[in-house]
Amino acid sequence: MSGFDENIVREYFELNGFFVRQLRKYQVQSRKKRFDEEIDMLIYNPKADKKIRPAGFQLFSNDIVHIHQAIVVVKAWHSSRFTPAILRSGTKVFDFLKKDVLSKVNDYFDFNEMDLGKNDAVFKKILIIPSLPSGEPHRSESITLLKEQGIDGIISFATILESLIKSIEINHSYQKSDLLQLIRILKIYDMIKEPQMTFFD
Template identity: 30%
Template sequence: MSQASVEVVKEFFIIHNFFVLNKEDILFVKKTGIDEPEETGEFILSGNQVSRVLNNAVIKPICWHTMTITPAVLSRSLDIFEFFKGKDAPDNKKFFQGENFKKVFIIPSLPVTENLYKKSIGIMKENGIDHIIFFSSVLASLIDKIDERNVYLSSVNEIFRVLKFYKLFTDKEQELPF
């Protein structure tokens, strides 16, 4: 687990108007507004869809940035699916107080080949995952929402603000869908 990556994901949800509680490498997020979430059949969410689609969620950042999440990786790492069941189930129920919640992975990437891509998604769905968000989408959306003229209390957001202020992110880089 990379604490820095978990902090980036935490700030992503905070800037999208979620209350966030983190417990080790798991984030519990609850929308602060009263808007009803949109139903979507999409498994992969973009950074911009998060605040429209999610209301309550348990988030598991998979911080294996050098790995593609293939069927083989998922089959060897079935313990990553334990974050919403087993010993963590009481925490989920306590935080959401009986309300429904989604289970979301933040992942680095999926395989490029269609067969492996579909198998990876199938394994995640079979194991109870409702949505995934690519880490690159989290970064792009967070950077996009940062106002370079605003000072942030969060060190993560402040670093992004300073980098953005000094034009270390070009407009072209900010528009990439990653």
């Protein structure tokens, strides 16, 4: 189901003004990933105001509009709890931060073609996860571990799904996107409601 989860993330970034490049259309299962297979997608927002930095480590939709470019890795462990123990357990969460992987990122973005200067050639490293632990000290401990490994920010699936649901208008037809069209149909038949004024982890 990783392809489906990545499509959810892709739709989210595209609706928020990003160009998205999905680096592969296949899933690696029977062998160890090559270093060029660790990153799920690249995102690029030409309209981002690079002078404004996101306020926190956990990113929301009003934060990501200030991100110029980033590498994104999706960890769709929907049925598992994300804890500090998982981060320490060698689950390969941080494999995309290895030097061999990051050294290829500039080639992926092709800065010469984009006519970007050296000061612009800085990319964020974003991790998509189900959620952070809600209680302390596990929440703070998880954030510290992620930062120490070089993660610049995380986005929860709840944030992504909330944004997608809010963005879909029932009087529009989204025939070019199965996911968005499904959300529209579910909203038409009152199967899902607009997210309430609550904050998601």
